[in-house]
Amino acid sequence: MSHEPPLAERLRGRVAGRIAPNAPSRLGVAVSGGGDSLALLDLLMTVTGPGVPLEAVTVDHGLRPEARDEAAHVAALCARWGVPHETLRWDGGGERGNLMANARAARYRLIADWAGRRGIGAVALGHTADDVAETFLMRLARASGIDGLATMRARFELHGLSWLRPLLDIRRTDLRAYLKSRGIAWCDDPTNADLRYDRARTRQIVEVLTPLGIDAGTLGRVADNMAAARDALQHYARIEAPRCVRVDRGDVLLDRAPDPPVPAEIDRRLLVAALIFVSGADYPPRESSLTNLRAALARQESHTICGCHVSHAPDGRLRITREWNAVKDLAGPADALWDGRWRLTGPHAPELEVRALGEAVSQCPNRRTTGLPRPTLLASPSVWRGNALISAPLAGMPAGWTAELDETRCEFVASVL
Structure with a gap:
């Protein structure tokens, strides 16, 4: 005879175990109206307590006509359950580039802004074991490395917010069974069965x-193994960073020929970390971009990547600095x-x-x-009053x-490794 607890009890126990450590004082949950996120909302209502x-x-990304009705369905359920709810709308469908990637990035930014306004310290997302498996196969098809194949992190920081x-x-099937047992209806996103999309084909x-x-x-489980390998490599990258990396007034100087040498993968991780440190990017550059960078460096040429300018310093190290074109139009108050x-x-x-100093360096x-080199x-950063340059602290004009x-x-290792 099986003594396994009922489904609802098992799911609540797992969710409580994930949320309880370092629980925020206020918790948000992203709910699309689909089965995964609605189940998460209902489970959180039972495990968080007053x-x-x-x-x-x-x-609502405005990309599907059904999205407005799905948001209204969530709003109605939240009103019935006494959970404060807000619908955010994105009007960036006209942005250039990968539409789905742009929508995903916008979703994180919008939710982070909402959480900041509401004083919410963490937001829960409804990614499941099925999402882990599908993402693994999609990245396998792109010949991703260890980091790409590693399982999603159960907790991460982005835009000043914990996720x-x-x-x-x-499993997704367990969540739907749970919703049925609770009499909760969910919305099925038709794109999940649309074979024009990679994820739908991957599910097949x-x-x-x-x-x-x-x-x-x-x-x-394979993705979990990859995550363990990723964490081990990051551990050794942190150990090598003090020996191979120096921060010089916001730039990163990277020794790519230390004695004794570091393995190629550790060198790659330090390079990627330097690019993220200087650019402030949320994600590492694509491997194809890194390949182009390596080719340029092999020719002793400078190269721009990820909003950074990479060049050979006189002492043989690489200097990674912010790219002028990435900040030339960036302006803000002098006290921000x-x-x-x-x-x-x-x-x-x-x-x-x-503003960026630019040609006013003269x-x-x-x-x-x-x-400091010209790039x-x-x-x-420099201080301006209209068109008049007031101060350029890094250029010897404080x-x-x-x-x-x-x-x-300010701390390279703590901020990116």
Whole structure:
């Protein structure tokens, strides 16, 4: 006789185990109206208790006519259950590039802004074991490395917010069975069965592989193994970083020929970490972009990638600096964080703003004494009053101002490795 607890009890126990450690004072949950996220919302309502207020948010990307009705369905359920809910709308369907990638990035930004307004410290997402398996196969088809094949992180930080995935070891079928037992209706996104999309085709592949023993559970365990390998490599990258990396006024100097040498994969990780540190990017560059960078460096050429300018320093190391084109149109108040990294201190005034120095570097007579190369100075923060340059701290023209890396960005290892 089986003594396995009922489905609802098992699911609640798993979700509670994921949420309980370091639970935020206020918790948000992203709910699309699909079965996974609606089940997550209902489970969270039963495991968080009155000590952790719960709020829900739905993002309508405006890409499908059904999305508005799905958001209304979620809003109606939340009203019935007494859960505060807000629908956010994205109007960026006209953005250039990969539409699905743009929509995903916008969803994270919109939710993070919502959480900030609501004083919410973490947001739960409804990714399941099936999502882990499907993502593994999709990335396998792209010949991804260890990081790409590793399972999704159960907790990660993005846009100043903690994101939680408490359903990563739970199957989609179990969540739907749970909803049926609770009498809760969900919305099926038609794109999930549309074979024009990679994920829909991948779901079919999982069904074909299952008779061979390669099901979502197996693929999930492989992804977990990849995650363990990823974490081990990151551990050794952190150990080598102090020996191979030096931060110079916001730039990263990377020794690619240390003695003794580091394995190629550790060298790659340090390079990627340097690019993320300088650019503030949320994700590493594509492998094809790194291949182009390596080719340029082999020819002793400088190269731009990920909003960074990469060149050979006189001592043989690589210098990774911010790319001028990435910040030339970026302006902000003199007392606010600039480019996600720099804080300027000085005689603030409302009419002053921070911009990249650019060609105004020629107005800085002491620029050569700084020892910084021209690309670094072009992209460095400077203070302006209209068209008049007031200060360029990194270019030897402080005029009572200093420029320092924000404390959350100043330590290379802590911020990116």
